[in-house]
Amino acid sequence: MGDGLEESALARKLRHSLDFSDEDVAGIIALEEQELAVAPRTEIVAQDSGDPSYFVLLRGWAACSKLLPDGRRQIINFAVPGDFLGLRGFLLPKADHAIVTITEAKVSQFPRQRMLDLIRDNPRFGAAVLWALSFEQAIVVEHLVNIGRRSALERTAHLLLELEARLGLVGLSHDGQFEVPVTQEDLGDALGLSTVHVNRVLRQLRAQGLLATRQRRVEILDRDRLQELAQFPAGSLGHAAAGRLGQKGGAR
Amino acid sequence: MGDGLEESALARKLRHSLDFSDEDVAGIIALEEQELAVAPRTEIVAQDSGDPSYFVLLRGWAACSKLLPDGRRQIINFAVPGDFLGLRGFLLPKADHAIVTITEAKVSQFPRQRMLDLIRDNPRFGAAVLWALSFEQAIVVEHLVNIGRRSALERTAHLLLELEARLGLVGLSHDGQFEVPVTQEDLGDALGLSTVHVNRVLRQLRAQGLLATRQRRVEILDRDRLQELAQFPAGSLGHAAAGRLGQKGGAR
DNA sequence: CGAATCGTTGAGGTCGCTCAATCATAGTGG
DNA sequence: CCACTATGATTGAGCGACCTCAACGATTCG
Numbered sequence: 001m002g003d004g005l006e007e008s009a010l011a012r013k014l015r016h017s018l019d020f021s022d023e024d025v026a027g028i029i030a031l032e033e034q035e036l037a038v039a040p041r042t043e044i045v046a047q048d049s050g051d052p053s054y055f056v057l058l059r060g061w062a063a064c065s066k067l068l069p070d071g072r073r074q075i076i077n078f079a080v081p082g083d084f085l086g087l088r089g090f091l092l093p094k095a096d097h098a099i100v101t102i103t104e105a106k107v108s109q110f111p112r113q114r115m116l117d118l119i120r121d122n123p124r125f126g127a128a129v130l131w132a133l134s135f136e137q138a139i140v141v142e143h144l145v146n147i148g149r150r151s152a153l154e155r156t157a158h159l160l161l162e163l164e165a166r167l168g169l170v171g172l173s174h175d176g177q178f179e180v181p182v183t184q185e186d187l188g189d190a191l192g193l194s195t196v197h198v199n200r201v202l203r204q205l206r207a208q209g210l211l212a213t214r215q216r217r218v219e220i221l222d223r224d225r226l227q228e229l230a231q232f233p234a235g236s237l238g239h240a241a242a243g244r245l246g247q248k249g250g251a252r
Numbered sequence: 253m254g255d256g257l258e259e260s261a262l263a264r265k266l267r268h269s270l271d272f273s274d275e276d277v278a279g280i281i282a283l284e285e286q287e288l289a290v291a292p293r294t295e296i297v298a299q300d301s302g303d304p305s306y307f308v309l310l311r312g313w314a315a316c317s318k319l320l321p322d323g324r325r326q327i328i329n330f331a332v333p334g335d336f337l338g339l340r341g342f343l344l345p346k347a348d349h350a351i352v353t354i355t356e357a358k359v360s361q362f363p364r365q366r367m368l369d370l371i372r373d374n375p376r377f378g379a380a381v382l383w384a385l386s387f388e389q390a391i392v393v394e395h396l397v398n399i400g401r402r403s404a405l406e407r408t409a410h411l412l413l414e415l416e417a418r419l420g421l422v423g424l425s426h427d428g429q430f431e432v433p434v435t436q437e438d439l440g441d442a443l444g445l446s447t448v449h450v451n452r453v454l455r456q457l458r459a460q461g462l463l464a465t466r467q468r469r470v471e472i473l474d475r476d477r478l479q480e481l482a483q484f485p486a487g488s489l490g491h492a493a494a495g496r497l498g499q500k501g502g503a504r
Numbered sequence: 505c506g507a508a509t510c511g512t513t514g515a516g517g518t519c520g521c522t523c524a525a526t527c528a529t530a531g532t533g534g
Numbered sequence: 535c536c537a538c539t540a541t542g543a544t545t546g547a548g549c550g551a552c553c554t555c556a557a558c559g560a561t562t563c564g
Binding site for chain 1: 321340344349383389401
């Protein structure tokens with residue numbers, strides 16, 4: 001089980017977003033099969049792999065991505081501590097995506113069959129998975145809008161604001177400052193831009209006084225203008241909970 | 253209940269993709285609250301509406317889209333007969349997207365609370381919803397890759413091949429011919445392209461002998477080259493079933 | 505027939521890409 | 535501690551894909 005620090009990130013998220021009590025959280029954590037330390041740039045789930053496991057990311061960053069035959073890559077979503085990994089894939093016959101760590105990471109693994117059993121037997125848990133999947137999809141949809149209909153400047157701003165909001169949910173963002181341990185190439189693959197252009201866009205955001213970047217650390221300097229530029233709705237991410245779906249059926 | 257023709261499209265899909273028996277299908281159909289005929293270009297679910305219902309599209313086309321404040325629009329996904337509408341939204345506090353009919357359509361409506369009860373009480377049904385959501389997300393992810401990392405020509409080819417495959421699942425595509433009752437503006441909003449460029453791309457696809465378009469009807473002339481252009485994996489969509497998730501718990 | 509919607513085509517502009525070089529940073533072994 | 539290396543960030547020049555604006559056909563429908 002986690003050593004406290006990592007666990008709390010997940011617990012914080014579960015309580016905040018999914019309306020789970022401490023007891024529930026403990027129950028979920030107890031399900032984990034094993035906890036793994038993973039090196040940077042390591043593939044956790046391979047594209048087209050069958051029977052994939054399901055993970056919770058306890059520490060570090062990862063990316064869910066798709067690789068085209070010719071080498072082009074699209075990052076679907078970054079995963080930050082507390083996030084679920086492979087939620088979408090584990091019901092499909094094959095994972096249609098790869099999951100790769102970006103930094104050193106720690107994950108806990110939930111074998112596929114165990115998850116399936118649990119969903120079948122515990123409605124409250126199934127509901128939670130359903131909610132998490134919906135939430136994840138909302139993020140992916142936002143990325144789709146971002147890439148499809150926003151300029152490079154707008155979409156970069158939007159992604160950074162989204163990351164800040166998500167990191168905030170697990171206590172990894174303070175005063176508009178947060179770590180983004182990701183290369184500009186990664187950002188480009190997430191934003192549908194070239195590495196070079198990501199660099200120029202970041203420079204532009206800096207020049208306009210909207211944010212500062214030191215190393216891999218980002219600081220939001222002018223949130224209002226940044227949000228306006230990105231058309232980022234204030235408080236959009238999960239601050240409203242899932243409602244009370246699981247309330248009645250709560251078996252354990 | 254449906255008049256037979258529409259019902260069969262849904263039933264076909266449920267049996268084909270979700271491994272439901274005729275009996276199951278009948279059970280699901282029986283849940284519907286009411287059946288609605290909807291005019292073209294009518295909003296079924298408004299963006300940011302709370303407490304949205306959940307629908308099955310029996311006839312016609314619809315689009316799930318997001319509108320930006322400045323009027324830009326991104327179509328997340330087209331819905332064809334047999335598709336579920338609003339699956340993602342109904343667990344979230346607010347629908348984060350709009351659903352608009354494209355043609356005249358017929359939908360059956362499942363009120364939100366009824367769905368929630370059902371998921372809680374019937375694990376098999378919950379599993380089916382989970383699977384459907386995963387499947388829907390796989391399509392959205394594919395669109396993300398499409399827009400993020402493929403050229404206009406590639407992504408247009410890809411979308412058409414995807415639509416053909418999906419229409420084939422419900423018997424609406426024969427010999428590579430199928431109706432796409434959608435304007436080029438709609439296509440552009442789905443592909444992240446301008447209307448004008450969609451037109452040019454289609455012309456190019458025609459000029460290369462890959463497909464023909466008459467009115468709103470598309471015919472695939474050279475599937476091999478089209479699939480190669482789009483990097484579209486043959487038989488990728490749902491021809492493999494969801495597995496046997498629901499088998500054991502099957503309460504009714 | 506008139507009106508509206510949609511499709512088609514041209515001209516010109518721009519955003520973002522590619523190619524390529526240089527600079528910064530961190531790690532490594534001597 | 536210092537080359538030496540590898541990786542990533544930065545910048546420039548030139549180009550191409552796609553966009554915008556605008557006009558003109560084609561189709562449908564009342």
